[in-house]
Amino acid sequence: MKESKYNIYVEYKDQYLVFNSRTIATAALDKEAIDILEAVRRGESIEQSDLAKQMKRVGFLVDDEADELQQLEMKYNWGKYQPSGLGLVIAPTMACNFVCPYCFEGMQTGILSEELQEKILSMVSVFAKDGQNVDITWFGGEPLLGKDIIYRMSERMMEICQKEQVCYEAGIVTNGYLLDEETILKLKKYKVTSMQITLDGLHDTHNKKRRLKNGSGEPTFTKIIENAVRAKEHEFEMAIRVNVDKETEKELEPLLDFAIEKGLSENLYLGHVIANTDSSKSFCDNCLSTEEFARTAVNFEKLLFKANLPTDYPVPTRTKCGADYLYSYVIDADGDVYKCWNDIGIKENSIGSLKNAESIDVFMENPNFNYTKYMTWSPFNYNKCRQCKLLPFCMGGCPYNGIGIGEPICENWKYELEEYIKLKCDAVD
Ligand code: SF4
Numbered sequence: 487m488k489e490s491k492y493n494i495y496v497e498y499k500d501q502y503l504v505f506n507s508r509t510i511a512t513a514a515l516d517k518e519a520i521d522i523l524e525a526v527r528r529g530e531s532i533e534q535s536d537l538a539k540q541m542k543r544v545g546f547l548v549d550d551e552a553d554e555l556q557q558l559e560m561k562y563n564w565g566k567y568q569p570s571g572l573g574l575v576i577a578p579t580m581a582c583n584f585v586c587p588y589c590f591e592g593m594q595t596g597i598l599s600e601e602l603q604e605k606i607l608s609m610v611s612v613f614a615k616d617g618q619n620v621d622i623t624w625f626g627g628e629p630l631l632g633k634d635i636i637y638r639m640s641e642r643m644m645e646i647c648q649k650e651q652v653c654y655e656a657g658i659v660t661n662g663y664l665l666d667e668e669t670i671l672k673l674k675k676y677k678v679t680s681m682q683i684t685l686d687g688l689h690d691t692h693n694k695k696r697r698l699k700n701g702s703g704e705p706t707f708t709k710i711i712e713n714a715v716r717a718k719e720h721e722f723e724m725a726i727r728v729n730v731d732k733e734t735e736k737e738l739e740p741l742l743d744f745a746i747e748k749g750l751s752e753n754l755y756l757g758h759v760i761a762n763t764d765s766s767k768s769f770c771d772n773c774l775s776t777e778e779f780a781r782t783a784v785n786f787e788k789l790l791f792k793a794n795l796p797t798d799y800p801v802p803t804r805t806k807c808g809a810d811y812l813y814s815y816v817i818d819a820d821g822d823v824y825k826c827w828n829d830i831g832i833k834e835n836s837i838g839s840l841k842n843a844e845s846i847d848v849f850m851e852n853p854n855f856n857y858t859k860y861m862t863w864s865p866f867n868y869n870k871c872r873q874c875k876l877l878p879f880c881m882g883g884c885p886y887n888g889i890g891i892g893e894p895i896c897e898n899w900k901y902e903l904e905e906y907i908k909l910k911c912d913a914v915d
Pocket residue numbers: 806807808809825826827828883884885886887
């Protein structure tokens with residue numbers, strides 16, 4: 487037996503903590519456990535005590551011949567190509583009722599035609615017949631500007647999945663402005679159960695950035711919050727993303743207090759605003775570096791902890807996201823298909839168009855560069871990731887960012903993981 491190469495040790499409050507990044511097991515080590523680790527480090531064979539068996543079960547110890555990096559690489563590749571359900575991000579329209587400084591999508595118009603809707607439905611049917619579960623995210627633009635399309639397609643997809651006896655799940659990413667009572671009830675009827683809404687700080691800061699396109703100057707914050715509260719009352723799984731830059735960073739504490747007061751704090755998380763599109767580069771004087779964001783995020787976790795709210799912790803992952811999973815696609819309102827939702831609407835980044843394709847197989851048979859660049863992107867191609875103890879849950883970070891810059895970009899865990907481990911230890915004390 488040997489020590490896992492993914493053990494990370496932290497000394498904290500007279501304790502010696504170990505965290506394994508492959509299994510996410512975390513423990514305080516007692517003298518017996520430390521003796522076992524020291525013995526295996528010296529290459530000595532150890533007695534098969536209950537403790538040693540338990541340390542192996544949670545990943546702190548591994549078999550002598552185990553090559554953990556190879557195991558990870560195999561699972562990563564398997565996760566990319568092994569069908570585990572169809573994931574579609576669909577924009578019923580690319581139009582938006584907001585004009586936010588970091589977004590270009592609202593400038594686009596047009597809705598998903600009936601012909602394209604039928605193509606997507608037959609794609610869903612093929613996968614469902616093959617026993618694949620179906621997971622839909624409604625996206626945009628602002629998807630609720632195309633709500634009739636959402637209702638119509640949802641009804642059909644629910645029928646298909648019921649007939650083929652596979653699971654159907656759906657969520658929506660919305661600015662929340664159009665979420666009136668009727669819309670909420672309809673979304674519920676059509677099995678949209680989760681929702682992501684974004685805030686850009688407290689009232690004044692948010693209102694300055696997230697403005698209505700109609701030029702009325704009417705503030706949006708209060709209405710979004712009222713709508714989010716209403717959706718929460720109807721038991722939607724609500725995630726509130728708070729965009730963090732140098733300005734909103736200062737408002738996180740009062741914003742958390744406000745969210746607690748409104749009952750919206752359960753899944754409040756921070757989004758790092760970075761200039762990853764040409765259109766967003768102009769506002770990035772205000773952006774935080776990854777290190778700065780990591781510090782802000784861990785300080786925010788401490789606030790959550792103080793407020794008795796769930797805190798963040800790494801989770802084991804096989805692939806990073808839909809972009810590097812073969813059966814996941816993003817479809818815009820013109821029927822152009824992408825791998826990453828950051829690419830949506832940027833035509834030169836599409837992997838093909840449903841307009842000219844009989845089925846999605848056509849893209850797979852003759853994949854273009856936009857397709858292959860995501861599917862062949864791998865953190866295992868980079869020494870810094872191969873040697874990194876965070877690889878099992880980081881998996882090289884966001885492929886979009888990594889491809890853009892030419893190498894994986896470390897995420898905030900890299901800078902503050904020890905703090906998260908200590909917080910975890912405090913939580914179980
Ligand atoms: S590549 Fe990055 S931005 Fe695109 S879906 Fe994946 S994590 Fe998100």
